[in-house]
Amino acid sequence: MSGRSERVAPLAVKIVVSGGLGVGKTTFIGAVSEIEPLDTEAAITQVSVGVDSLAGVEGKTTTTVALDFGRITLDPTIALYLFGTPGQDRFSFLWDDLVEGALGTVVLVDTRRIEDCFPALDYFEAHGAPFVLAVNRFEGSERFELGEIREALGVGDSVPVVECDARARASVRDVLGALMDQVIGVRVRGRRVAAASR
Amino acid sequence: MSESREPGDSSEAFVRPFIITGGRVRPAQADLRLETLVVAVDVDAPDGGAPLAFEHRRIVTLCQEPTTVAHVAEAIGVPLGVAKVLIADLVVGGRLSCSHTAELPLHTLERIRDHVRAL
Numbered sequence: 001m002s003g004r005s006e007r008v009a010p011l012a013v014k015i016v017v018s019g020g021l022g023v024g025k026t027t028f029i030g031a032v033s034e035i036e037p038l039d040t041e042a043a044i045t046q047v048s049v050g051v052d053s054l055a056g057v058e059g060k061t062t063t064t065v066a067l068d069f070g071r072i073t074l075d076p077t078i079a080l081y082l083f084g085t086p087g088q089d090r091f092s093f094l095w096d097d098l099v100e101g102a103l104g105t106v107v108l109v110d111t112r113r114i115e116d117c118f119p120a121l122d123y124f125e126a127h128g129a130p131f132v133l134a135v136n137r138f139e140g141s142e143r144f145e146l147g148e149i150r151e152a153l154g155v156g157d158s159v160p161v162v163e164c165d166a167r168a169r170a171s172v173r174d175v176l177g178a179l180m181d182q183v184i185g186v187r188v189r190g191r192r193v194a195a196a197s198r
Numbered sequence: 199m200s201e202s203r204e205p206g207d208s209s210e211a212f213v214r215p216f217i218i219t220g221g222r223v224r225p226a227q228a229d230l231r232l233e234t235l236v237v238a239v240d241v242d243a244p245d246g247g248a249p250l251a252f253e254h255r256r257i258v259t260l261c262q263e264p265t266t267v268a269h270v271a272e273a274i275g276v277p278l279g280v281a282k283v284l285i286a287d288l289v290v291g292g293r294l295s296c297s298h299t300a301e302l303p304l305h306t307l308e309r310i311r312d313h314v315r316a317l
Contacts, residue, residue: 010264012233013302013310032317069232069268074313081233081266097278101231103302103310173317180311187304 011078015179016098018085019108020116024136024166025084026068028108031172033070033082095123104130104183106175112141114152121153130186132160134175215280218253223279225286229298235264236285236296253284258293
């Protein structure tokens with residue numbers, strides 16, 4: 001090994017952004033990323049029409065088909081990466097790779113197509129990793145109380161449900177802050193349980 | 199779906215991704231994550247070590263500073279699976295080192311939260 005190892009080891013951590021097709025994952029990442037969100041959008045072609053259900057999001061003409069990530073340099077030694085999961089169900093085999101080692105996950109919800117987040121919700125509940133639900137407010141979508149949304153999704157009180165505007169940096173920052181609170185809360189509770197069972 | 203490629207692409211030069219890895223799809227080292235940082239190792243040999251194939255050399259050049267696996271894939275323009283195979287070759291061959299972070303201590307999580315809140 002060289003002298004490089006004497007430097008303070010930089011740390012790269014990641015948060016996963018998930019949810020259904022067209023829910024705003026790329027927008028969410030782009031709102032806080034310091035690098036241009038990667039050009040991984042490809043036009044939805046005739047081939048995928050009928051494969052990718054666009055009911056309710058017909059205005060969407062591009063979709064994420066490859067790695068979608070952004071970066072935030074938190075301080076000189078910590079970089080936070082945000083990775084979007086591919087929206088289409090047929091790419092869900094990529095999720096394990098994305099999720100392994102992640103601090104936690106933001107599951108974005110579109111109230112016009114609430115059931116679209118179910119695969120993500122099932123996956124992250126089963127995975128046992130910390131996550132928060134962020135309801136992306138689309139213009140023209142009916143507004144529901146967060147309690148109603150929680151009920152519709154069938155998640156317990158231990159999972160935070162927050163509102164957001166994926167286009168607004170401050171809003172995305174607040175969602176990430178809520179996720180970090182959840183990550184820390186899960187860790188602290190885990191410690192207590194471990195200590196109590198000793 | 200070649201018809202979906204941009205007109206600017208030189209489709210004649212298109213190489214199927216796993217040609218670069220000699221058809222190998224499994225990395226020689228399995229624990230590379232998207233956010234794993236890899237960095238070039240100085241080779242002490244006077245000739246700088248054995249010559250590297252084109253893509254391997256590009257990766258070593260790119261990784262003079264610690265770089266994530268995801269960034270390498272993007273920068274050299276290959277799918278993640280291909281990048282992992284190439285990076286793993288270089289790690290096994292002693293040309294790159296990769297650092298793995300164990301579970302983060304609570305104070306680091308709190309530091310990350312405070313930074314995020316201050317964005």
